[in-house]
Amino acid sequence: SQWGEENLQALSIQEGEDVTMNCSYKTYTTVVHWYRQDSGRGPALIILIRSNEREKRSGRLRATLDTSSQSSSLSITAAQCEDTAVYFCATPSSGSWQLIFGSGTQLTVMP
């Protein structure tokens, strides 16, 4: 899982496998962002899940949000090589003006 001052985590899987990345956050929030960052690019939003959704799907992606445990997860079904990237979770700070990023998970999908 990712948060705080932990260094970037690395995860390596085979193409076709499912994978889940976890995120714990410190302050109460009603929304969790999941971003994907490809090498040499800026982060791009892939899923934004709100507390009234608990689960959200987008293609092969599935995000969950549990406000009681202050955690979120991002799952990828049947991962492809092009899913190789760094995945960040992020939550708004109190007051909602600042987006606080987790340390990220480097996912490598091997053929």
Add this chain to the structure above:
Amino acid sequence: DMKVTQMPRYLIKRMGENVLLECGQDMSHETMYWYRQDPGLGLQLIYISYDVDSNSEGDIPKGYRVSRKKREHFSLILDSAKTNQTSVYFCASSWGTTNTEVFFGKGTRLTVV
């Protein structure tokens, strides 16, 4: 086309030189940000701007200042650059608060030698 544009993409400066990083967005977003990203780490907020001439420090403002004279432009200035400011800098923008999507530029890789 919704876009955040950063210039330049790559920059090499000598220690002690002044550095100007430019950012533009075409979405009329009120809020703009400057982050830095170091290898293996997440993004750290340097400054946030709520609108023209309305800027606040983020988590790591020391050594940096910003300027926002037009809603669509947000500049990051390093006065007398230091080697520990070598990093990748990302500009971002969003509608109001961070309860909505934050759009990022492609980044500027700054090397201070």
